Amino acid sequence: MSTLAFYVHIPYCVRRCGYCDFNTYTPAELSISNDLSATSRSYIDLLIREIEFARSTSDATTVPTIFFGGGTPTLMESKDLGRVISAIGSNFELARDAEITTEANPDTVTLEKLAALREAGFNRISFGMQSAVPHVLKSLDRTHNPENVVKATTWAREVGFQEVSVDLIYGTAGESIADWELTIDTALALPISHISAYALIVESGTKLGAQVKRGEVVMPDDDQTADKYLLADEKFSAAGFNWYELSNWSKPGSECRHNIAYWNGDNWWGAGAGAHSHISGRRFWNVKHPAAYSQKVIESGNPKQDEEILTSDQARSEEIMLQIRLASGIALDSLSATEAKALPGFLAEGHLDRAAWERGRLVLSPTGRLVADRIVREILV
């Protein structure tokens, strides 16, 4: 029985954060009113048409996970988000234990909103907490009061979300090790089952990228960022959150199944403006702008911009590049002699988990995870 996970992209935000390079638009950028309810209805209609189109091209039956990301999915009416879930359920078979996640901004949720999301079918929620330190939040252009995160996660539990996650960002300009430790400790005190922690990436084309280029913002050096990763890994583990992907930790059984599907190379359909899909070695992606997306869906139901069919080399590169990020790692005997050539060096330097190595698996140690991209290059060149 083939499965198809669904990613649903909501390309709207009230305002754009300085570091963000995601495919998202503010009402001002789209010249629409700040009240997004009309936009919500019409965009959701388009998503439903794309889901119907997906049904017509795919022979998959079961949908194990749905993930709403953005942008800010919670800017849409909860009942509209529910319509998407229903559409997936009626066009495919939604697994009984399906994991249905939405990202949420801790500032804009209320107890009522969370209850409505539960009502719409969501059972997992991921809050963009980023930091517990006001000056760090400010430099990320985030506005929320750290208190809001405590409220939001507590309410989420109250209304019955089984899985509650927070996203953290470290390595922001001006963030000290002590700042980061405070963020970690604050997060660990929340009623949550999952944490994603990302080193801030300075993307070109963002406000932050321009500030760094002009020298207005000086990023902390990579060594400090590496120390922060190791600190996080240590504290999360000690608190019972196990590392399972490079930037993700969870209580046992609370791993995000949707994201694991990406790393395992499963099939998924990305619906919405600019969303990427992968089906059996074929990657395709939608046009990015909501207006272009709308036009294409209305014309044909198919908003695809382009696609690529992976060669066996490319598929192998992706497989190694993705699976090496996971705690499950890669079976050593699946690697060719050339691929494995550089590994003893990395083992000797402490970049590989020795116990796993002895069990016949390539699993990165904490320091190895920090140089994972380099190890991948050594394996593949």
Next chain:
Amino acid sequence: MPAIPLAKAPQPSQTDPAQIRNFCIIAHIDHGKSTLADRMLGITEVVEQRNMRAQYLDRMDIERERGITIKSQAVRLPWRSGIDNQEYILNMIDTPGHVDFTYEVSRSLAACEGAVLLVDCAQGIEAQTLANLYLAMENNLTIIPVLNKIDLPAAQPEKFAEELAKLIGCEPEDCLRVSGKTGAGVTELLDQIVRQIPAPVGVADAPTRALIFDSVYDTYRGVVTYVRVVDGHLSTRDQIQMFSTGVRHEMLEVGVISPEPVVSKGLGVGEVGYVITGVKDVRQSRVGDTITTYNNPAKVALAGYKDPKPMVFSGLFPIDGADFPLLREALDKLQLNDAALVYEPESSAALGFGFRCGFLGLLHMEIVRERLERESNLTLISTAPNVVYKVTTGDGQLLTVTNPSEYPDGKIEKVEEPIVRATVLAPSEFIGTIMELCQDRRGTLLGMDYLSEDRVEIRYTLPLAEIVFDFFDQLKSRTRGYASLDYEPIGEAEGELVKVDILLQGEKVDAFSAIVHRDKAYTYGTMMTGKLRELIPRQQFEIPIQAAIGGRIIARESIRAIRKDVLAKCYGGDISRKRKLLEKQKEGKKRMKMVGRVEVPQEAFVAALTTDADIDKAKAKAKERE
């Protein structure tokens, strides 16, 4: 009109030696020799006005661009003297102006009876001119002192007339004053050449002896050899023989340059012209060699022949390893025209395949490199130049080392290095600075003389290796460009020399090894390790960089291990992008050179081997292009 139409002038092979004057012009690079030569071509009307172009005699682009003459030529100028109204043939033999070509200069001088000492009267005499002047005096040439550029507002003819008078032992009034640019005084100069310079003397019916003073490869004609007939006669009917090799050649063509080639029946005593024998390689027709006839060979060669001896060696490597065959081809082609260039294949762990090349000196090296790059469209990297060392090992073996990688590892009895006698001319305010520089470069002061009130000649012996390093650049920058330098090899001396190796993670990097004086070893070691620390990107392990003499570490640096090389996020939409980045990085990795496990970008090698002076030159060039 003192000019004589070519057709009516005395013809080659039938000119009475008494009518011939052979002379050269000794001048520094920018003192206006080519402009004066152009003016002489114009006044004697061998070049019509409408065909005249600037620096008519300099053939190669590179010569014209740099304003210097690498290859000499001889031009036959008919002239009716304004003094006695007689017809004469003036052979103007052009001489190379740079220190690296002293031997070629000496052969050009040997073909002449007189020399025009041309000095820019806004600048005064330069060290290389002085050296060539001494060379001309040693050859017993008649010297005609000439101050050029008298039209310049900054001209100081009185001051420099004094200087010249003092140098050659004449009166200041004897110095002619000309302007190549306006033509002022050039007619008088031509007349004075006739009056002052003796006619050539030779034995017309003796076995033929002709001096080769230049040899040039021409794509269409093969080697064109420039000669001065001393005794006897050269004609197309003869088979000729080279004294040094004993090889016999057919004579395909004899002629004179006026200033385009004019075929003649032959060349008689005292005449200057060219011969073409079908030889394809200038090494078979060497400067300084004597040509005689096969049927009636001379017993004794003309004095002064020397094999060209490379003094400076450097490795040349194509940046793109695939260009190696192209480099070989380019060197083969260049060697046809450059008897002094030697090379053999060399392989470097760091730089791949290339050639170890020997040059007469630094300018020669630069010219060769530039010509290779320009004419064959190659991008080259050259290792630091070094000189030839004679190393006596502990067990009494004598080794000639032209490459630091050949330097023996075991016990060393002694090392000898080439020594030069250097002459620096500069305004006297720089005496202190110059002496400081020379002392720092292991120099020994030989003497100092004032040329005029405020100009001084300072003589030092110095190890050639010190000059090869960046002496000239230093000299120029410390004297704001006013000092000039000349040097000539005078032998070898034992030196306290050691080889410094550079190690990356314990692996020797051959391209960075250098033979240096013991006192400079530490400086070299710290300089190189410091440079590499900046240039080599961090890797997933710590990289010790060491400088060592044998097993002894004299300097160390370390590149800390990189601790973070991963993108934190990799979700659905990131995957394609990340894979493409990976593919790009894989391509980049292929261009890395591996030293053990250390990846070194090609650019790091290039940058580490580039001196500040190189960078300045590159900048200056880029500026010129703007």
